[in-house]
Amino acid sequence: MKGTVLDLLRGRCRVRDFTDESIPDDVVRYILEAGRLSPSGGNEQPWKFVLVRDRESIERMAEIAYGQKWIRDAAMLVVLCVRDVDDRGIQKARFPGLDIESLDDQLYFRINMEEHQTKIPGTHMVLAAWEKGVGSTWISYFRVDELAEFLGLPSGYLPSEMIAFGYPKGDTEPVEKKDMDDVLIKF
Numbered sequence: 281m282k283g284t285v286l287d288l289l290r291g292r293c294r295v296r297d298f299t300d301e302s303i304p305d306d307v308v309r310y311i312l313e314a315g316r317l318s319p320s321g322g323n324e325q326p327w328k329f330v331l332v333r334d335r336e337s338i339e340r341m342a343e344i345a346y347g348q349k350w351i352r353d354a355a356m357l358v359v360l361c362v363r364d365v366d367d368r369g370i371q372k373a374r375f376p377g378l379d380i381e382s383l384d385d386q387l388y389f390r391i392n393m394e395e396h397q398t399k400i401p402g403t404h405m406v407l408a409a410w411e412k413g414v415g416s417t418w419i420s421y422f423r424v425d426e427l428a429e430f431l432g433l434p435s436g437y438l439p440s441e442m443i444a445f446g447y448p449k450g451d452t453e454p455v456e457k458k459d460m461d462d463v464l465i466k467f
């Protein structure tokens with residue numbers, strides 16, 4: 281696939297039907313590199329990426345993702361993991377009217393996962409993959425703690441999302457997006 285970033289974005293869509301072709305190592309590296317170069321608040325890069333390519337693990341992870349069958353045919357899964365950060369300063373600053381301090385530690389970490397910005401490296405990876413003809417779909421519907429245990433993540437890390445990658449089987453068709461007038465508020 282060639283063209284501008286917008287061309288790539290216009291052509292990209294969720295791909296859940298994959299051929300059984302594996303993704304060459306250099307393309308895998310290209311995809312991961314796109315994730316590594318992502319921006320993050322304070323350049324903390326509070327993430328790890330887990331690369332999973334063996335069939336048995338992919339099937340087990342499909343089960344953990346509430347049995348979503350299509351995941352089993354992916355050539356690889358990348359799990360985006362976030363680091364638990366002790367400091368609640370950012371959320372206290374963003375929501376000064378809320379009693380952030382009183383939240384239970386475990387609960388706070390889990391509902392604060394969005395703050396770790398893993399959707400940015402994921403988005404880079406999806407786009408880099410599409411440039412190389414590799415399709416993908418995001419997955420966030422899974423049992424988080426069970427996946428963390430299965431992957432044996434370092435303590436203090438949780439999986440925030442997974443992305444399934446593979447070569448699309450058949451034609452791909454982008455879904456409708458809202459018109460600019462629907463999404464843009466001119467202030």
Ligand SMILES: Cc1cc2nc3c(=O)[nH]c(=O)nc-3n(C[C@H](O)[C@H](O)[C@H](O)COP(=O)(O)O)c2cc1C
Pocket residue numbers: 292293294348417418419420421422441454455
């Ligand atoms: C954060 C996120 C989580 C998602 N989780 C799942 C999922 O668990 N299972 C699934 O089949 N699709 C999942 N999707 C795919 C969406 O359904 C899909 O992106 C959406 O329908 C828009 O289609 P598009 O990707 O072609 O633009 C997820 C997408 C995002 C962005």
